[in-house]
Amino acid sequence: MKIEQVENYQEMSKYACDAIIDKVNSLQNPVLGLATGSTPEGVYNYLREENRNNRVTFRDTCTFNLDEYVGLAGDNPNSYRYYMNDRLFNHIDIPKQQTFIPNGKATDLSKECREYEQLLEDNQEIDLQILGLGLNGHIGFNEPGTSFKTRTHVVDLALSTREANARFFDSIEEVPNQAITMGIETIMNSKQILLLVSGERKAKALDQLLHGEVSEEFPASILKTHDNVKIIADKAALSKV
Numbered sequence: 001m002k003i004e005q006v007e008n009y010q011e012m013s014k015y016a017c018d019a020i021i022d023k024v025n026s027l028q029n030p031v032l033g034l035a036t037g038s039t040p041e042g043v044y045n046y047l048r049e050e051n052r053n054n055r056v057t058f059r060d061t062c063t064f065n066l067d068e069y070v071g072l073a074g075d076n077p078n079s080y081r082y083y084m085n086d087r088l089f090n091h092i093d094i095p096k097q098q099t100f101i102p103n104g105k106a107t108d109l110s111k112e113c114r115e116y117e118q119l120l121e122d123n124q125e126i127d128l129q130i131l132g133l134g135l136n137g138h139i140g141f142n143e144p145g146t147s148f149k150t151r152t153h154v155v156d157l158a159l160s161t162r163e164a165n166a167r168f169f170d171s172i173e174e175v176p177n178q179a180i181t182m183g184i185e186t187i188m189n190s191k192q193i194l195l196l197v198s199g200e201r202k203a204k205a206l207d208q209l210l211h212g213e214v215s216e217e218f219p220a221s222i223l224k225t226h227d228n229v230k231i232i233a234d235k236a237a238l239s240k241v
């Protein structure tokens with residue numbers, strides 16, 4: 001894992017935006033893996049601006065999101081489909097049918113997971129995956145204890161994750177108990193990964209990632225075994241390292 005230390009959130013966002021643009025501009029049919037949460041919002045703002053300024057086009061890009069809450073439809077403001085449309089897809093020139101997010105309202109969730117994996121395979125896997133880091137080391141919604149061998153699957157969310165994400169909902173009771181997430185093996189299949197970490201809130205988790213051992217108890221630790229991972233972290237996130 002390489003580490004790029006940046007000053008602050010804006011610099012982290014710009015760095016990731018530039019990396020995405022370089023990737024998209026260098027490939028005929030780029031496949032991006034995208035994340036939600038507060039961490040990548042700045043990246044999406046920069047991408048919108050660069051798309052507006054014609055520095056990049058997403059006409060031939062496909063995107064796959066990491067995860068989606070079970071039970072939330074795409075028009076629910078707390079669903080990740082809504083988040084992605086609102087923060088990025090509605091503002092750039094990507095055709096919507098090239099943007100993939102698991103369907104949290106699927107009646108057969110296992111089938112939905114299998115089909116998502118198949119879609120990824122059909123698209124030759126992800127060229128560049130953007131990741132955020134959960135406070136307990138989760139990536140996507142792969143909670144501590146998840147096997148490193150998992151593919152896209154349904155998970156029960158840890159209470160700490162529901163609490164951390166409750167800020168987006170009116171109350172914690174409204175945060176779904178389950179989600180569909182790409183598995184750890186699915187994420188590790190990406191050709192290149194950028195892990196974005198910002199703020200003091202994440203300092204302990206980042207310290208654990210950098211100094212702890214590779215263990216299923218800390219899902220992000222598997223990234224140490226991938227040969228093309230870069231962590232982009234700001235000073236506050238690195239303050240406990």
Ligand code: GLP
Pocket residue numbers: 035036037038039040066067131132133134135139140141161165
């Ligand atoms: C959430 C998402 C992850 C995200 C992480 C960090 O639960 N499922 O994909 O990367 O937790 O979120 P944030 O960026 O808001 O800190």
